[in-house]
Amino acid sequence: MSHGVGASISFGDRIVKLLKEKRDIKPLLEWIKPQDFIPILERLPKDDRLSLVLSLNDDVIEKFLPKLPAEIVEEVMFGMDRNRFIRIVSNLPADELSDLVEKLSPINRKRLLWELPDWKLNEIKPLLSYPPDKVGGLMTNRIPVFFEEAEIWKVIREYVTRTKFDEYDTNNYAYAIDKNGKLKGLISIRELLTSPRKLKLKDVVQPPPVTIKPDADEEEAARIVASYDLLELPVVDDDGKLLGAVTVDDVVDVVISESTEDMVKFGGVEKITTPYIMASIFELTKKRVAWLIFLCLIEVIVAGVLSFYGKIISTIVALSFFIPLISSTGGNSGIQASIFIIRGLAVGEVSISDALRVLVKESLTSLFLSLLLSPLTFFLGFLIAKNIWVALTLSISLILIIFTVNIVGSLLPMLAAKVGIDPATISAPLIATIADLVGLLIYFTVATILLF
Amino acid sequence: MSHGVGASISFGDRIVKLLKEKRDIKPLLEWIKPQDFIPILERLPKDDRLSLVLSLNDDVIEKFLPKLPAEIVEEVMFGMDRNRFIRIVSNLPADELSDLVEKLSPINRKRLLWELPDWKLNEIKPLLSYPPDKVGGLMTNRIPVFFEEAEIWKVIREYVTRTKFDEYDTNNYAYAIDKNGKLKGLISIRELLTSPRKLKLKDVVQPPPVTIKPDADEEEAARIVASYDLLELPVVDDDGKLLGAVTVDDVVDVVISESTEDMVKFGGVEKITTPYIMASIFELTKKRVAWLIFLCLIEVIVAGVLSFYGKIISTIVALSFFIPLISSTGGNSGIQASIFIIRGLAVGEVSISDALRVLVKESLTSLFLSLLLSPLTFFLGFLIAKNIWVALTLSISLILIIFTVNIVGSLLPMLAAKVGIDPATISAPLIATIADLVGLLIYFTVATILLF
Structure with a gap:
């Protein structure tokens, strides 16, 4: 992970400069990719930072908000109209929102949870009960799960409908469970869609190659995903009940943060929670x-x-x-x-x-x-x-x-x-x-x- | 990335012990996951190593072969029946095979390329022309690409057929190109399958959020995939022609090896190419x-x-x-x-x-x-x-x-x-x-x- 010194950052430097000179940057904003706002925001003074965020569209903010350092999230939380903030936050996938909630200070965490709509709260509650560095906090529970006795044509119909309503965070596998919620097997969506429609789900699924418990370390999940080349790792409890799945893209973030964390420890410093440039x-x-x-x-x-x-x-x-x-x-x-x-x-x-x-x-x-x-x-x-x-x-x-x-x-x-x-x-x-x-x-x- | 000291390795220790005592381990082998053979093999003396590999099924070997250190790959290459080795190797996805080829010493690389069937050689040749640490060596070219003017129902029909023949390494997006091969847009397979059948592909695809050149560093790809939360990153040449795609699961391996590589450098040693336990x-x-x-x-x-x-x-x-x-x-x-x-x-x-x-x-x-x-x-x-x-x-x-x-x-x-x-x-x-x-x-x- 060498030269992270992309063109985007020097472009960001120009934006920072223009903002400091109080020049209008509106026409430039649409040229910036959502994720590139992160280094820009980290380099701005507090007030400019807030006014820049407020001038962006909701869907842009949504894309970088969960990746911002806790301090900036809290600034936005208090500087933005409450309804707007709650609306943006409610649009986040459950696993990203639960990560964001866990970043906040205990008092702000409580406030945010209090203000979230009930349906969103129910979505993230199961994730919040696990410590943030455990698999349970990393997984998503918005995955396609069906009863193993269901016929393929019914499964496909339900999958397509729910997909249209954006109910799933993942699109790799469909999972089959028995009547007790135990994971019986999985099948790639691709194969599911090309399976004979009259068979039952249990006839086409494969037993999961490997599963993980929600209280396992995030790094353990990362290690398994990497060594088995998995797209998704099912999370089950002690009785084999399916709780959710960890996806490979969540694992990338874990690997990056964990490995640089090891390096920081090896250098004889404690981990700083804010980026170096922002740290006091x-x-x-x-x-x-x-x-x-x-x-x-x-x-x-x-x-x-x-x-x-x-x-x-x-x-x-x-x-x-x-x-x-x-x-x-x-x-x-x-x-x-x-x-x-x-x-x-x-x-x-x-x-x-x-x-x-x-x-x-x-x-x-x-x-x-x-x-x-x-x-x-x-x-x-x-x-x-x-x-x-x-x-x-x-x-x-x-x-x-x-x-x-x-x-x-x-x-x-x-x-x-x-x-x-x-x-x-x-x-x-x-x-x-x-x-x-x-x-x-x-x-x-x-x-x-x-x-x- | 802490405690990589899973139960699998201590199980591996037992296998190693049994093998050294020349006991029959056949009944145990089916309990071992393919990837768990890697630490076992690394700990075995050369001869036992080879006889263990030879006793395994082709599909098991296929799963761990590309991840083995170069030395063991070369041992297997020379210790195994040539036809069997070529058959196993030909079954590997193009990006994994090209990585494996690049690991070999120049003389063995030439020999292997010489013996590969033509169809497989054609598949991996475009990947081999890039240095191994560049995006071009990491990408796969077995991706679903269609002409932008094609009707959705035709695209789906072709996609399903080719999928059945296992022609694709990825299953996240379908790509639309113009008649010059330029990338015009992409659409998730999920959305493709639920799109109105009579529209044309160009009516439903989205412009790619970000692309990368084949001569960019692997780490650059990893950084982009991580910060944009991508499942796939399209690779295009200077004219915008679509060459292939880098998938997030390939990136996990890059991130792990690169980040531990940084740590090794920081410790003041050069990278060892074989695992510590095997290194002389x-x-x-x-x-x-x-x-x-x-x-x-x-x-x-x-x-x-x-x-x-x-x-x-x-x-x-x-x-x-x-x-x-x-x-x-x-x-x-x-x-x-x-x-x-x-x-x-x-x-x-x-x-x-x-x-x-x-x-x-x-x-x-x-x-x-x-x-x-x-x-x-x-x-x-x-x-x-x-x-x-x-x-x-x-x-x-x-x-x-x-x-x-x-x-x-x-x-x-x-x-x-x-x-x-x-x-x-x-x-x-x-x-x-x-x-x-x-x-x-x-x-x-x-x-x-x-x-x-």
Whole structure:
């Protein structure tokens, strides 16, 4: 996901500029695709933002409203005529509306639910009872479901009628249930429409290749949809009752947000809920400072450890020149080891039961890596320190450090997965800081043994 | 994308164990879903792997073959009866087969293309002419396309017939073209089937909301599909001629592989083409060692710089205790700043034209962060060094370092995007190592000014 720097955004920049200059942009608006309003709105001051939204048609707003950050949604909610807002919101598909409702602050959520018409409330209520990051919150319940004993011609007639009234969010499969609501099978709409009209639905449906529970994680659904190449994944409860379906296009959003979320965690920051450009300095600081202070405190411990070796350093100052090399090489190697495992666990290529295999692989890789790096640092260390013992300390410590840090860096995410913590919370700065502590302890221990 | 540690894999572990013990697993095989064979195969030794594949039915192999790593595909290609392999491969959809062909080594690619039946070769040839990471390689050309002047009833008749012969890979839209092959519009199959039979296709189609060129990046297609909530994205050439379509389920795979690829880059390793569990020690070492040596050489420069301050260190040894704190806090803060920008650029929330805004935001955030961290380190530094000047050096340097490193960390990915390098190649270890160099220069400069 590289260059998201499309022409649309620079076009947006021009719009933002024109708006700031209070020029009339009406004739330009029809050239903008609904979704491209999102980056434009994020870059506008609050008042211009609202007046731009108010000047758009309902059907345009409908298309981007559910994708806006919560703050802008709330601005629109309060800045727009109530009836108009409720009308727009009621036109949204149930799964998009439930996502939007869940984004709002608790008080605004209550207000909106209170004002929604009953028929819409009934549509989204079942979706709201699940936490937002679970399958139940992602699925739609507006899917074509029919009794398995129904004749094909009747099913088709009902499907076509309901489609005309726009009652379905999906158009891939028709689902067959028994009289208890249990999912018995599914058939692609295409095949349904070409099936012999006199058969019963149960004669043509196939058992679902895979189903999922509503309390499963969104990511689990994404993983299944991707690996089975599904267009829709049926959601059933513990008794096999059909509750709804997750569609592949909803999954795309999950995958994008989850995967960048993992990257953000790996960078050692908490997820920001607003886009970076909109986020306040206060929010940005808040998301970063806890980690920085925590890691800083560990480094204070490292400083304490080093003060313990003060005498050694004052005798051979050259030892201190290589403190950054020791800690950074350890950190970098540890980050590399952990990234393979975090990614492997996320994609499903590595499982917890592979721990032993990972241990062997990392041990051997460490051996190779240190065989390449150790002579190099011995030579360069000698050039700078002009002391063969310091160079020897450096190169021997590096072997031990690479080995230790790779084992720690690879097993830490597996350990996290084992005890039920998300492996992606093992961040690059955490690994680097642990490597600092371990690395310098090894370095000065080796120095003590060799030099004194 | 967290816990990919499904029940299927531990089931796979049991299969692997049974196979290694040469026990008969035939009765178990029908319980395994086709896609779940992938992790099982990756964990098996070469010979067992092949004999397991050979014992499966063609239609099962078909479902997982295109998703296997290139190495296993080549093993199967040479271990299986040629006719059987060609039969299986010919049954694959054109886009999956072209992906599979592109995965193979050049020599095996030629051999396979040579052996393919002509009709299949003609199907995939247009797809092969595009580089594998471009839209042209991702799209399918087996889509329902009709002349715009055709009457609806004829279109439906043809669509139903061709569907029965399984000629289409997609089932979302029917496309209307003019006599030059230009895309004039599209209509959902659902609506097509319920349209008045006597109208012409051009009377019911809608202009496509957005199209893409075949030489655009796959990620660009993924971004558009996600932000427009599309089921299919039509691919047209410069003259507007319809070439094919990219479907949302193909995009899911792109998003997953691209996003984990970004994470791998951020961890400072090159992408491994085989799954971690299968990758050889040699491959793992190769993907890591170049980065480690490069960063190690920068740290040798840092050591050289420090040797320049040798006299200062030998006078006040306590200064050396805080080298890890200085470099790690700078590194961590820089990693945090860069992750926001890399993610923002990838998702399209931040554009190059936002550079000034980013600069302001990072400057103010740096101010806040250093106001929180500086007094803390002054206090703790004094506790350890028992020297107020060292503590003062520490806390003043930290302010300057956080400021500098955050600016560098946030602008570096933007600069990369500006000159056309993928911002995701700015890795955590690179930022950390730059922070080392900058941080220690600032630290010892401040020390020289304050202490001497």
